[in-house]
Amino acid sequence: MTFLTNCSSVIRGTAFHSTGPNSFDILEDHLFLVDEAGVLDDVISPKDDRYDNILRRSEDAGSLQRLKSQQYLLPGFIDTHVHAPQWAQVGKALDADLPVWLNDYTFPLEAAYKNTDFAETIYKDLVQTLLANGTTTAQYFGSVHNEPNKVLAEICASEGQHAYIGKVVMDLPSQCPDYYRDSSPQAALNATEDFLTYCRNLNSRTRQDIVGVVTPRFIPTCSDEVLYGLGDLARHYDAPVQSHCSEGDWEHAHVLERTGLSDTQAHLKYGLLTNKTTLAHSVYLSDSDAELYKEHGAAIAHSPLSNILFAGAVCPVKRRLEQGLSISLATDISAGYTPSMFDSMRQAILSSRLLSTGTDFSKSPIERGGIPASVIDFRQAFYMATVGGATALHVNAGQFRKGCRFDAFVFDCLASQSQTRQYDTDSLADMLQKIIFTGQRQNITALWVSGRPVSLH
Numbered sequence: 137m138t139f140l141t142n143c144s145s146v147i148r149g150t151a152f153h154s155t156g157p158n159s160f161d162i163l164e165d166h167l168f169l170v171d172e173a174g175v176l177d178d179v180i181s182p183k184d185d186r187y188d189n190i191l192r193r194s195e196d197a198g199s200l201q202r203l204k205s206q207q208y209l210l211p212g213f214i215d216t217h218v219h220a221p222q223w224a225q226v227g228k229a230l231d232a233d234l235p236v237w238l239n240d241y242t243f244p245l246e247a248a249y250k251n252t253d254f255a256e257t258i259y260k261d262l263v264q265t266l267l268a269n270g271t272t273t274a275q276y277f278g279s280v281h282n283e284p285n286k287v288l289a290e291i292c293a294s295e296g297q298h299a300y301i302g303k304v305v306m307d308l309p310s311q312c313p314d315y316y317r318d319s320s321p322q323a324a325l326n327a328t329e330d331f332l333t334y335c336r337n338l339n340s341r342t343r344q345d346i347v348g349v350v351t352p353r354f355i356p357t358c359s360d361e362v363l364y365g366l367g368d369l370a371r372h373y374d375a376p377v378q379s380h381c382s383e384g385d386w387e388h389a390h391v392l393e394r395t396g397l398s399d400t401q402a403h404l405k406y407g408l409l410t411n412k413t414t415l416a417h418s419v420y421l422s423d424s425d426a427e428l429y430k431e432h433g434a435a436i437a438h439s440p441l442s443n444i445l446f447a448g449a450v451c452p453v454k455r456r457l458e459q460g461l462s463i464s465l466a467t468d469i470s471a472g473y474t475p476s477m478f479d480s481m482r483q484a485i486l487s488s489r490l491l492s493t494g495t496d497f498s499k500s501p502i503e504r505g506g507i508p509a510s511v512i513d514f515r516q517a518f519y520m521a522t523v524g525g526a527t528a529l530h531v532n533a534g535q536f537r538k539g540c541r542f543d544a545f546v547f548d549c550l551a552s553q554s555q556t557r558q559y560d561t562d563s564l565a566d567m568l569q570k571i572i573f574t575g576q577r578q579n580i581t582a583l584w585v586s587g588r589p590v591s592l593h
């Protein structure tokens with residue numbers, strides 16, 4: 137038996153994990169054996185002959201942690217689209233439309249991160265807040281300037297969060313303010329390369345993933361030269377790519393007019409639609425665009441809150457899942473106003489209900505314009521927030537399986553100020569639904585990233 141030679145800790149309790157878009161498992165009263173590297177070495181069911189022996193030995197060795205009644209183990213959330221600098225304006229200016237929001241609020245704020253003291257304060261708060269909300273992995277847009285991006289990478293490393301981070305590229309003078317853009321396509325490419333290398337070096341010194349991501353803000357703010365150059369860098373470094381795609385009427389039409397192509401086709405032309413690409417929003421995809429995502433293995437970062445505020449339409453998640461696309465979930469701070477993936481899961485479910493029924497009360501149900509069979513439920517939401525994110529980022533996480541890294545948190549229904557109730561009438565499957573619909577930050581009472589406990593602030 138490998139136990140006690142490889143294992144640094146054993147957790148005993150009941151866990152939930154997603155096993156696919158339509159399914160989940162309840163691992164009732166299992167033992168989770170975590171090795172020195174923070175990877176699940178084994179998951180032992182009470183029916184397993186080894187159970188009692190392992191339980192006793194881990195208890196004797198002082199490496200056993202038991203979850204209490206009404207405490208559950210969940211996989212850490214994977215938030216695949218967060219604008220780190222926008223944390224300072226979360227909840228602000230959401231009465232504006234996208235171009236006004238970008239030009240009047242967001243660009244001036246992002247430019248302010250040149251002051252690395254400011255960056256340090258905000259980024260530390262952001263990373264601690266996301267961890268406290270159960271997000272063990274985040275994919276971040278940084279800003280144009282690399283000094284604050286490096287501060288963000290160091291903070292993720294020291295706070296203990298897996299982080300995918302991009303230096304934002306925006307170089308097109310006609311679409312970007314003088315005070316906040318890359319000075320030339322070459323300067324943008326050099327800075328991107330510098331940041332990819334920086335993250336690679338940092339990653340070799342940290343336990344968790346710190347990965348540089350090729351990050352054109354979106355096609356409207358980028359020159360053709362820079363977009364082709366970023367495609368070359370992504371290929372050369374085998375680096376992930378993130379951007380925004382087909383996010384609203386204005387943006388979708390703008391790309392069509394400029395390139396003669398849909399946003400998806402344009403990403404492909406520039407070499408930016410790869411199996412390591414995650415594209416936020418992706419609302420206005422034709423079915424043939426969706427086929428391109430599938431063919432090239434690109435993922436959607438579904439951002440239900442910001443889609444409501446800025447897209448003016450709902451991403452047909454159910455349809456895209458049925459088409460076999462890779463779909464993850466995101467808060468999209470700060471066009472999304474919450475750091476909580478619980479909130480994002482809930483909004484994804486609610487948006488799909490409205491998409492399915494249509495919304496104009498003055499029309500009959502038939503004429504209301506809904507798209508039938510668009511409803512997703514807690515299963516798909518849980519999948520996107522965990523396994524979908526892991527699939528998009530190609531990481532072995534999001535589940536409690538042997539070989540998965542142990543990124544997880546304890547959800548405590550009895551935590552102070554909890555609004556999640558468990559009664560005798562509730563089955564364990566009921567409890568997963570209740571957790572998804574009522575869960576909050578205060579329910580998260582312990583969290584591990586790659587097997588290491590993280591302090592919650």
Ligand SMILES: O=c1[nH]c(=O)c2nc[nH]c2[nH]1
Nearest residue numbers: 219242353354380442471
């Ligand atoms: O929601 C969004 N947030 C942004 O920062 C952004 N930039 C381009 N398009 C965007 N959409």
